[in-house]
Amino acid sequence: MRREEDISGKLDWYSIGLYLALITMGWINIYAAVYFDGLSLFDLSYNPGKQLMFIVVSGILILGIIIIDMRFYEAFAYLIYGVALFLLLMVPLIGKEVGGNKNWLGIGMFGIQPSEFAKVATALAIAKFIGTVGFRMDNMRSQLSVFALMCAPIALIFLQKDFGTAMVFASFLVVFYREGMSPFLIIVGFCSAIIFILTLLVSNQIYLHIGVAVVLVTVIFFGKRKLKRIVLLTAGAVMLSLVIESVDYVINNVLPQHHQNRLKALINPDSDPLGFGWNVTQSKIAIGSGGFFGKGFLEGTQTKFDFVPEQSTDFIFCTIGEEWGWVGSLMVIGLFVALLLRIIFIAERQKNRFARAYGYGVASIFFFHFAVNIAMTVGLFPVIGIPLPFFSYGGSSLLAFTILLFVLLKLDAHRSQVLQRI
Template sequence: MKNQSVQKNIDWITIIIYSALVILGWMNIYSADINPTSDYIFDFNENYGKQLIFIAFTIVLIIVILTIDAKFYERFSSVIFGSSLVLLAGLFIFGKTIAGQRCWYAIGGFTLQPSEFAKAATALALAKYLSDPQVNLKNFNHQLLGLLIMGLPILLILPQPDPGSALIFVMFILVLNREGLPSWYLWTGAFAIILFIMALLIKPQYVILISFCGVVIHYLKSRKIHRNIIASTIVFALMVGFSLSVDYVFENVFKQHHRDRFNILLGKEVDMAGVGYNTNQSEIAIGSGGWLGKGYLEGTQTKGNFVPEQHTDYIFTTVGEEWGFAGSTVIVLLFVSLMLRILYLAENQKTKFSRVYGYGVASVLFTHFFVNVSMVIGIFPTIGVPLPFLSYGGSSLWGFTILLFIFLKLDANKVNEW
């Protein structure tokens, strides 16, 4: 009876939005991948055929997730998180290298990317930690432990190298902030990014001058001037050191293709046939769609294979070309509706564990959506971040499905948590 009441309280609005995105995703994968020699939708040698297999297995995953008792996810969150770290570490020994990245396990004819599943595991671990009544994020030691949980997957993912996936885990800081992490962590990170970009665009002495003016203005506006002179001096010294180190980090830490992408994005280089080819063709494809698009299966850029990886990271270009501005708006509205629904449900949870996990789900989906769309329209460098539920790939689809449906199970169980 308890399990039946939980199943009855599943949030069908979220499931309908999820189903719409998965179906639209498959339709666009089919359009991006179809060729004159093979138009049979059950051709499992083609990507759209394989995606059908992934979707079928996803249904099994959903049934399993909703059948398991909700308390399992909280009780075994540490075990799940630890297992995900072991899988990430195992890539350095058993992983398969594709395009210079050691991010996958090869299983028969398929590959599995553990970082996609580590997102749900990390969200569970953070929820478990932050729901402890003794944890207070005003305490510095508690802050460090929360950041460590977020940071461990990053330390294992960056050397693969997979900066796109690592960026997703960085955004768990939004969850920590929601639960009491001081806002200066966010402001410091945002300011460091701005300072980094400024140091790449203008001479260091100008960056230092701008930094000095900013510190002086803040110092003069402070009500406790006599107490802030030391702090202001330390902050200015750190800003100067950071500004002077940018060139060294950019030239010696970043790989060449990362430098090229940043230079193109910042307008320091023009390379339409090389590193900038993907973004350039993506912009052409989306722009050519106009208001209403060229029609489903009628995209000339799509059919001409001008956009590399169009069925994966660049699937949104198919939407833009064939469905136009109207179709792109529908996709955006579906994602916005999904994220707002998750936030609404998260705020109405009866336990802190469920609420924190819900915010983890929202932060992951938002970051993927924002970065992917920004990437394909040319306002963010290409870093290999898939569009949730739309991009081709079993690991991606399964990872996002697990992430979302664990939350739906927790939400449905709140009727038993009074």
């Protein structure tokens, strides 16, 4: 049987190497983050020991993923997606609350976060839809369908009030872009985010409206003066103006208090260093005090005195920055960039659109987590509780990231067996 053949030679060992390097560093840094005299790396009652357990479970999962027939992932993509949505729906009903967000489902003594696994399910479902014969990204109907696939989990996770994780799903826009969607939407979305933050910084919104108008006129004047383009640009500008107007409303009426505080802390962390600015200030102090070479393994002081909150989860990068300095940061960022570029390389060498779109989905999710997590720890982005892949402590996220990556590697190992239908 062909399925029984040894595929280890066809697995992408570059990616596996990067993966192993990242989880190992993650595990060691979790140990450093919670370290105290006499703590063992293997003590199952503390985070490092538990993380090791999750790593072992990941290993078993990887074996499973590789053994399962590669056609399974495409064939059952929608079913998996359906199950994920169902679990998300159950969370607000029977879930439990951890740290202000209700996003856990308890199963016996274990708790899982369905929102983490929904990332895998959504990536598969979107890839499958994009891979269907006759799909065209510039077709309005197709476009609406993939958007619906993306937005369903977002809506359900919004119900759990876990806005950070909900935002992650927006990263699938990168996949749509790669598959031919007009960049217009991404540009408007990006501009909206910039405007959103500018609105927080500028007290009088009139200046922002004037700014938008000036940019609009300049762009129309210097570009091709076609009617369609002018209408599109004007529509975009009106949208931006609406964003400006709605920011105030959104901040004060829609966002829950702890998100409001995080936004305010981004703009002026010194306004209340003991209150909502605490996380960002402490995180920057920890990283900043690391210097060029760092304070050395287990020698960090800031991350050990509970100054940095959630130090083994969302703020794990503080430990890296403090103990390994800029050199260590360079290494971690370098590994991530290398992995991301490798995933895109793998995606591009796929022979069918399903696998390629899935590859881009994996890359987008990793990229979003990587970018937003590090940006928030160094104070470039509001504090949004999303983990740094492979580093942050947590079973659900580690398993989900592992599944994401290894399903791609499995598909990649069989890429020569599939019929070309790009």
